Amino acid sequence: MNLPKYSMGIGDRFAHQGRAQLAAFVKAKQQGVDVAPVWNKSNREHNIVHSEPDSVRDEANSAVKALGWQGAYFVDADHIGLKTVDRFLAPSDFFTIDVADYIGKPAADDSVRAFVSANAKYTGSLRVPGIDAALDVTPARVEAIARKYLYAAQEAGKVYRYIAEKKGEGNFVPEVSMDETDQPQTPVELLFILAALAHEKVPVRTVAPKFTGRFNKGVDYVGDLAQFEREFNDDLAVIAFAVKEFGLPADLKLSVHSGSDKFSIYPAIRRAVRRTGAGLHIKTAGTTWLEELIGLASAGGEGLQIARDVYTQALGRFDELCGPYATVIDIDRARLPTPEQVAGWDGERYAAALRHDQRNSNYNPHFRQLLHVGFKVAAQMGGRYTDALKRYEETVAKNVTENIYDRHLKRVFVGE
């Protein structure tokens, strides 16, 4: 199963926006750019919303049917491991094998020694086409990388083989992710992580490292843009090198787990992809549920009331909702509006505070982040929330499609 050159991971907490999401990919195609949609939903999201992975498959299939989409599309078992993969096996054809928790666990000494000697030819002053300076790779450095990442690569091998045994090799796209960790991986580390994955015979198609900088949920990138661009370019060079040297699949590509909406790094990503001709998987726009709130607020009436109620309840449950996401949000509580203030807002004012438009002086990233992690509140509203999604479908869908096309597909793939 081949993943097209360009693909984009999209999320939909409540599984009502499949068609509106796909409509954005149709628009890109009309501009001559093929991007495959990959619907993803993590185990954690399923648990919070009380949904099953089958619902993501149903949503994707019915959107594809409704819009007559002829291109490839996928359903991603997002951030799974051996403990969580089972219920994803049947409905998914893309598996994000998350081994971040295994980084730093010690691999057996003999496997570390074998890895270091198998990679001895890459030690010294290593030239990687596309990287200006030679990489300084001492045997000690290879050993240190093995001690940090070999166990995680072995775990990826275990999970891959488990999935392959159930689904059959070649019937799914395997991604390996290490992004949910504090320490970014350097291009040299990525090189030897790929060596280890090749040694484990994982035919990895996309690899998601942790990049330098902060990737908070639903808001823009915070970090050194020049450093990010260098690292991103070096990672692309390392991947091309690893494909040749280690016999990994020729279409192996970088996967950017953005946490959504890293607009300020999009130009660097676009430049690099255009310059090198490399493929790209970018996981973004997990903020579709915020577009639902924007649509509901803009519709007024009960829609606006729901949007206000979600905020008031989320604020009252701040610690509970933010706890699981503590490492990927930065909310200044002093910048959050009071429920009384929000009660006085009309739909446009609410939408302006929430919509990710940094040029709008009413945009409030603190408000946005709290609502982003507050989807549990909407889930617990049950029918009141989902009935409103149906009642105000038109306004909601317009926001969902515009967000994915104008702020993501256009900026990364199509060009403005």
Ligand SMILES: [Zn+2]
């Ligand atoms: Zn991730």
